[in-house]
Each structure stands twice: as C-alpha cells, then as structure tokens.
Amino acid sequence: MGQDQQEKVATSLSDAVTEAAGAFLAPVDAELERLYPGDPGTRQPVHTVYVPADAFDAGTVRTWGDRALAALDEHAPDPASFAAxxxxxxxxxxxxxxxxxxxxxxxxxxxxxxxxxxGYGPRPDAEEDTAAARAARLIAGAFENGTAAPYMGIRMKCMEASVRDRGIRTLDVFLTGLMEAGGLPDGLVLTLPKVTYPEQVTAMVRLLAEFEKARGLEPGRIGFEIQIETSQAILAADGTATVARMIQASEGRATGLHYGTFDYSACLGVSAAHQSSDHPAADHAKAVMQVAAAGTGVRLSDGSTNVLPVGPTEKVHAAWRLHYGLTRRALARAYYQGWDMHPAHIPTRYAAVFAFYREGFAQAAARLSRYAGRAPGDVMDEPATAKALSGHLLRGLDCGALDVAEVARETGLTRPELEAFAAPRRGDLTATDR
Structure with missing residues (x-):
C-alpha cells in the first residue's frame, strides 16, 4: 500500500452510543471540574513565619531580614564557610x-x-481586640507603602467551643480593620488552626460569606488555610479521611493545608524528643494531606523544627544542618512550603530552596526544551512530566533561585509558555501522543 493511499477506517458503534456515554458521564465531568480545578497558577511562598501578635510591628519583616543577615555574618561570613x-x-x-x-x-x-x-495565648478581650485592630492597621500600611511580605495575615484561635467566640471576634476585628483602611489586600492569608471536623470548616465558610455580604464584597473573595494538627483531621471516627472532606466543606475557599508538627505529634503520643517533621507519623499525615489535596488547587505546607540556631557557632551550625536537611527532604517529597520559627532559620531555608532548584535546573530545562521542540532524547517525556518540569522552573523563578534570562536561554521558552505547560487541560495529562 502506498504511503499516499488513505487507510480504510471502519467502526461498529453508532453516534448514539457515543452520545449516550457522554450523557451518562456528564455529571462526572462536572464533578471533576468542580472538585479538581488544578493548581491556581499563582506564586506559592516557600515558607511561613509566625510572629506573636504582641511582638508584631511595622518593622518586623525588615527586622527578621537583618537578624538573619547578622547570623550569616557571625557564623558563616563567606560562601566557603556556609557551604562547609x-x-x-x-x-x-x-x-x-x-x-x-x-x-x-x-x-x-x-x-x-x-x-x-x-504564639499569643489567652489574653483579656480588650487586649486582643486592640492587637487585632493594630495588626490590621499595620498590615494595610505595609501593603500600601511597599514594605509588606508578599503574603500576610493572621492565625486566629480555632473553632473549638472554649475559644470559638474569641477567634471569631478577632477575625471580625481584623478584617473590618482592613476594610476600613482601604480594602482587603491581594496577599491576604488567613489560617484556621486545630481543625478536627469538616463542620468547623463549614462554620468558617459561613462566617466569611456573612462578612462578604455585610461589606459588599464579591462572594468567595476570602479564602483560608486549614491547619492539620490533630489525629481527627486525618482519620475520622468512622474511618474516613477527614482532610478530603474538609477540602470539600471549604466550598473552594481553602487555599492550603498546613501541617502542625508538634501538636500532631503530641496528639499521637510521640515523645517530645522524637517530635519532628521526618517522624513516620508525620510522613503518614502529610501523605494523606498530599493525596487529598492533589488536583484541588489546595496547596500543602510542611511544619517546622523547634531546634533554634542560637548560641555558639558550633550549636548554630548543628541547627542549620538539621533545618537544611529537613527542608531538602520536604522539597524532594513535593512539600514546597514550610514554617520558620526564628530569623536565623531563614538563611538555611533559602539555601535549601535555592540549591534544590539550581541543582535540578539544567536537566529540567533541557528536558522541557526537547519536549517543546519535539526533539529526541534519552527520556520519553509526556504531558504530565512537562507539567512537573515547568512547575520546577516556575517555582525557582518565583522564589529567586533562578533568573528569567537564564531560564529563557536554556529552554527557549517565555514565562507564559512555561505557565501553559504547567497548567495543561485535564485531558492533555493523559495523552501519550505529543
């Protein structure tokens, strides 16, 4: 048969059969689109810093940076000593x-x-009211004058009965203060801690909806993070995976799942000496969180280490090695965010993140360039792999590990082209023919 001769194609199924399959699966199609919209494509911070409300002031971000630089100057003043x-x-x-x-x-x-x-604890109501109003004023001012971190917000008290009213009031005072100061900033983030039941998430959704209605905001404008710190958040009394139900209960408002290392470990009876983000109990919890969040657009954050890099240089170096190792371990497991508890943790946070993305840069760029150009190589990459490769490069760009010029030079791709590979249509991820 000549190459120009058209192949004869025969089928046995009628169009009506195909249409019936489509009609039958239409509810599933809608459910997939609703529950699994994919990553939002926005920047994910590499860490979260928690500062007690009474210690927070207008200079906190700069102070943390200065203290981190001072730690480097004292304990690793040059590239060779830091690398060692x-x-x-x-x-x-x-x-x-x-x-x-x-x-x-x-x-x-x-x-x-x-x-x-x-980090704040119980305080007289008047004192917490004042602190919440002050936090709103300072955060609004920081976003206005350009001194804010890219993302800022509060962690309120949880929805358990003993502190529920106080947490709701603090949330109200804070959000109202932002509105009075000019509106909600784009980088606003709220954290709901110690969630144990999906109904607590539903309660948060209803509170935010009522606030939006009262202030004339677009419905769904305010999202929040769910902090996973209890055994009930992973496995419910009936044996179901609670965290997946929490994501659904958020009605699209959940932006992240944040693992709480020490509360979760203590909840399971792990002794203090062994409470760490690399404990098997922690790995299990985060694996459940990761699978539940996959494809939903809800991002995952690892917890923290409570070993602080303070004291003599030998002790600081030991704490830095621990923190660096835990951060690299988390990155390899696709936990791209974590907590930092002290300014001297920040140098090793960024060192781990930058090393991770720079080590993988050349290979990721080459593979993605070959894929985009349909060039042969020693690895058969598919759309899902192209998504992972472009995601690696984009996260490296967002945090400063990589530069736009070097990524463009090595891949031949612009940022919009990288973003297109990172967010393919659902059907493209299962395609094997490029």
Whole structure:
C-alpha cells in the first residue's frame, strides 16, 4: 500500500452510543471540574513565619531580614564557610550564598502570619481586640507603602467551643480593620488552626460569606488555610479521611493545608524528643494531606523544627544542618512550603530552596526544551512530566533561585509558555501522543 493511499477506517458503534456515554458521564465531568480545578497558577511562598501578635510591628519583616543577615555574618561570613556547614558543592557555594544574601536584603520573608493562637495565648478581650485592630492597621500600611511580605495575615484561635467566640471576634476585628483602611489586600492569608471536623470548616465558610455580604464584597473573595494538627483531621471516627472532606466543606475557599508538627505529634503520643517533621507519623499525615489535596488547587505546607540556631557557632551550625536537611527532604517529597520559627532559620531555608532548584535546573530545562521542540532524547517525556518540569522552573523563578534570562536561554521558552505547560487541560495529562 502506498504511503499516499488513505487507510480504510471502519467502526461498529453508532453516534448514539457515543452520545449516550457522554450523557451518562456528564455529571462526572462536572464533578471533576468542580472538585479538581488544578493548581491556581499563582506564586506559592516557600515558607511561613509566625510572629506573636504582641511582638508584631511595622518593622518586623525588615527586622527578621537583618537578624538573619547578622547570623550569616557571625557564623558563616563567606560562601566557603556556609557551604562547609551545609555540604554544598563548590559549584553551588557561590551562587547559593550570593542569592541568599540578596534575598535577605530584598525580600527576607515571603509569608508572615500574625499569630493570635499558640504564639499569643489567652489574653483579656480588650487586649486582643486592640492587637487585632493594630495588626490590621499595620498590615494595610505595609501593603500600601511597599514594605509588606508578599503574603500576610493572621492565625486566629480555632473553632473549638472554649475559644470559638474569641477567634471569631478577632477575625471580625481584623478584617473590618482592613476594610476600613482601604480594602482587603491581594496577599491576604488567613489560617484556621486545630481543625478536627469538616463542620468547623463549614462554620468558617459561613462566617466569611456573612462578612462578604455585610461589606459588599464579591462572594468567595476570602479564602483560608486549614491547619492539620490533630489525629481527627486525618482519620475520622468512622474511618474516613477527614482532610478530603474538609477540602470539600471549604466550598473552594481553602487555599492550603498546613501541617502542625508538634501538636500532631503530641496528639499521637510521640515523645517530645522524637517530635519532628521526618517522624513516620508525620510522613503518614502529610501523605494523606498530599493525596487529598492533589488536583484541588489546595496547596500543602510542611511544619517546622523547634531546634533554634542560637548560641555558639558550633550549636548554630548543628541547627542549620538539621533545618537544611529537613527542608531538602520536604522539597524532594513535593512539600514546597514550610514554617520558620526564628530569623536565623531563614538563611538555611533559602539555601535549601535555592540549591534544590539550581541543582535540578539544567536537566529540567533541557528536558522541557526537547519536549517543546519535539526533539529526541534519552527520556520519553509526556504531558504530565512537562507539567512537573515547568512547575520546577516556575517555582525557582518565583522564589529567586533562578533568573528569567537564564531560564529563557536554556529552554527557549517565555514565562507564559512555561505557565501553559504547567497548567495543561485535564485531558492533555493523559495523552501519550505529543
């Protein structure tokens, strides 16, 4: 048969059969679109910093950056000494160190939460009212004058009966203060801690809906993070996976699932000496969170370490190595965000993040370039892999690990083209023919 001769094609199913299959699956199609919209495509911060409400002031972001730089100056004043502590290669030592210092000078904190929960504790109502109003005023001012972290907000008290009314009032005072100061900033983030039942998420949804209605905001404008800190948040009394039900209960408002290392560990009876984000109990909880959130647009954050890099240099170096290792471990497991509890944690947070993205840069860029150009290579990549490759590059760009020019040079792709690969249509992810 000549190459130009058209192949004879025969079928056995009528159009009516195909149409019937489509009609039968239409509800499933709608459910997939509603429950699994995919990643929102916006920037995800690499960390969250928690600051007690009474300690937060207009200079907090800059103060954390200055204290982090001071820790570097004292305990690792040059690329070689920092690389020796963390085990960085000679090739990475200079670029990582320089980028860490530049980041601490330019944008030391990516996400800051003014804490009214564990870090703040119970206070007289008048005192917490004042602190919530003050937080609103300072955050509004920071976004207005350009000194804000990209993301800022509060962690309120939880929905348990003993503190519920106080948490709701703090949320109301804070949001009302932002509105009075000019409106809700785009980088606003709210955290609901110690969630145990989906109904608590529903209650938060209803509160936010009522606030939006009272202030004339677009329905669904305000989202929030769900903090996973209890066993009930992972496995309900009936044996179902509670975290998946919480995401559905949020009605599209949930933006993240944040793992609480120490509350969750204590809830399971893990002794204090073994409470860590790499404990098997932590890995199990985060794996459940990860699967429940996949495809929903809800992002995952790892927890923190409570080993602080303070004291003599030897002790600081040991804490830095621990933090660096835990952060690299989390990144390899696709937990792209975590908590930082002290300013001296920030240098190793960024060192781990920058090293991770720079180590994977050349291979990811080459593979994505071949894929985009349909060029042969030693790896058979598919749309799902192209999504992961472009996601790696975009996250590296967002945090400052990579530069736009070098990514464009190595991939031949613009940022909009990278974003298109990172957010393919649902059907494209299962396609094998490029």
């Amino acid at each position: 502590v963390l085990g960085l290669t000679d090739e990475l030592a200079g670029p990582v160190y320089d980028r860490v210092r530049a980041k601490l000078e330019r944008e030391p904190v990516e996400d800051l939460r003014v804490d009214f929960e564990d």
